[in-house]
Amino acid sequence: xxxxxxxxxxxxxxxxxxxxxxxxxxxxxxxxxxxxxxxxxxxxxxxxxxxxxxxxxxxxxxxxxxxxxxxxxxxxxxxxxxxxxxxxxxxxxxxxxxxxxxxxxxxxxxxxxxxxxxxxxxxxxxxxxxxxxxxxxxxxxxxxxxxxxxxxxxxxxxxxxxxxxxxxxxxxxxxxxxxxxxxxxxxxxxxxxxxxxxxxxxxxxxxxxxxxxxxxxxxxxxxxxxxxxxxxxxxxxxxxxxxxxxxxxxxxxxxxxxxxxxxxxxxxxxxxxxxxxxxxxxxxxxxxxxxxxxxxxxxxxxxxxx
Numbered sequence: 208x209x210x211x212x213x214x215x216x217x218x219x220x221x222x223x224x225x226x227x228x229x230x231x232x233x234x235x236x237x238x239x240x241x242x243x244x245x246x247x248x249x250x251x252x253x254x255x256x257x258x259x260x261x262x263x264x265x266x267x268x269x270x271x272x273x274x275x276x277x278x279x280x281x282x283x284x285x286x287x288x289x290x291x292x293x294x295x296x297x298x299x300x301x302x303x304x305x306x307x308x309x310x311x312x313x314x315x316x317x318x319x320x321x322x323x324x325x326x327x328x329x330x331x332x333x334x335x336x337x338x339x340x341x342x343x344x345x346x347x348x349x350x351x352x353x354x355x356x357x358x359x360x361x362x363x364x365x366x367x368x369x370x371x372x373x374x375x376x377x378x379x380x381x382x383x384x385x386x387x388x389x390x391x392x393x394x395x396x397x398x399x400x401x402x403x404x405x406x407x408x409x410x411x412x413x414x415x416x417x418x419x420x421x422x423x424x425x426x427x428x429x430x431x432x433x434x435x436x437x438x439x440x441x442x443x444x445x446x447x448x449x450x451x452x453x454x455x456x457x458x459x460x461x462x463x464x465x466x467x468x469x470x471x472x473x474x475x476x477x478x479x480x481x482x483x484x485x486x487x488x489x490x491x492x493x494x495x496x497x498x499x500x501x502x503x504x505x506x507x508x509x510x511x512x513x
Contacts, residue, residue, distance in 0.1 A: 208429060209233040211277045213264055213310055214284030216243030218386045222422050228254050230426060239263040247385055264306030270313040281323045281425060282310045288388055292351035293473050303354030311365045321372040323428055324362050327355045328379050328478050340481035341437050349473040372433035379441030379480050383418030383500050384507040394452055395508050398461035404452050408470030411448045412477040414441040417500040424491040434488055441480030442497035454498055459505050
């Protein structure tokens with residue numbers, strides 16, 4: 208299959224691209240390198256089935272330059288950082304809302320068969336109950352979550368009006384090698400330098416899921432029947448930031464200390480995914496330990512020299 212991955216030079220996207228190429232697919236990546244990094248795709252650059260198109264999903268003209276014959280789209284391109292979305296509202300809206308509309312419009316115009324939209328647990332906002340199932344109200348607490356709700360609504364419209372096979376996945380906190388500027392890589396890099404780890408608020412409970420599991424699920428979708436309902440993708444287990452910090456300090460042998468700072472109001476305090484629907488629909492299995500990739504991430508960050 209010829210597959211388009213928007214945001215394919217990013218953290219999740221680059222892992223997905225590598226796997227799709229190993230599976231024998233032809234892959235085109237579209238990325239504006241706002242958060243994506245060229246080095247993430249260094250191992251793909253000479254692959255005969257790989258094509259990189261530098262482009263911005265905010266501009267439909269950039270989609271029109273893409274080759275014909277694309278049968279599936281993984282739409283991962285986004286301003287995917289909560290604090291980044293808050294500090295640059297315009298970019299967040301234009302990328303996450305206008306960009307998603309453009310990607311859906313491209314899928315319709317080119318007759319693409321299936322479309323995978325990477326939504327977020329941020330769509331729910333502050334949990335009214337734990338674990339959070341897919342019927343929980345969508346009361347996003349920040350601009351990033353609001354933009355993902357808008358994207359989901361457009362996916363519904365294109366499914367209903369044009370028959371596009373759309374998969375909507377509400378991802379929990381995905382982590383793994385190549386991630387940056389989020390809690391786990393920030394903690395790891397500070398731990399490796401024996402710097403203080405700052406915890407904002409201290410009441411957070413987070414559902415972490417490894418990028419390897421998410422990629423496995425994405426690959427499963429290349430041959431999976433269409434799913435009309437949104438699906439939570441998480442570990443179904445909650446980890447406090449203190450538990451996370453202690454695990455990182457233990458794995459890295461760091462002498463860093465912890466400090467608790469005032470909470471940041473835009474951040475969701477507690478989220479644990481109800482994964483029953485995920486387990487019923489998909490074959491992909493979630494590891495028992497939600498932090499199973501920590502050791503590999505620490506090694507990756509040591510070798511990266513950051």
